Amino acid sequence: MELSSRQKEIIEIVKEKQPVKSNEIAELLNINRATIRPDLKILTMMGILEAKRKVGYYYTGRSLLNILGSYIKTINVMDIQTEPTVVEETSSIYDGIITMFTKNAGTLYVVDGKYLSGIVSRKDFIKAMIGRKEVESLPIPMIMTRMPNIIYLEPNESVYDAAYKTMYYEVESLPIVKKEIDEKGIQRLVLIGKVSRTNITRYVVNMGRSAK
16 A cells, blocks of 8 residues: 555645645645645555644644554454364374365364364474374374464454464464364364464455555
């Protein structure tokens, strides 16, 4: 997302002259007030400028980066989530390897019915294969990460939360879950989606494209 040269000029004028009215800005730019009306609207909507009725425009001091950071906190993870690649707890390590590579997945989610029970990464598979020949018979739960060590997202969290967690915990992908009490009265995690670093990067890139 990049501001036009005229929008940048408007910001500099407001910084210097604030509070300043639209007709004064137009006069300083030597153009018609109607010409800059869309620019003022955009800058105000973005939060870079603040308009006070009968007073004029003020510069808020917020940079474009600050505004983008605030905006990404308003986008829900469910808006960018994709379908997770899953295997059942009864699968073998070999089954998991085949699933990972045929689905071109970076992470597998191990489920017990609809409930998430574990996560397996490429690194986990590599470690399992080193020095072992019985991967066809070993069950995948032997190498998966289990609760409480699973880092997850809930449906009300934002894209910012997802980006922060992937960076802080150094993981490629996060499951999106909703909590549910099973028939035994135990709290379980129902797997409803996933967000990966690729999802986040794609969203940011598309946001930049749409702003051109």
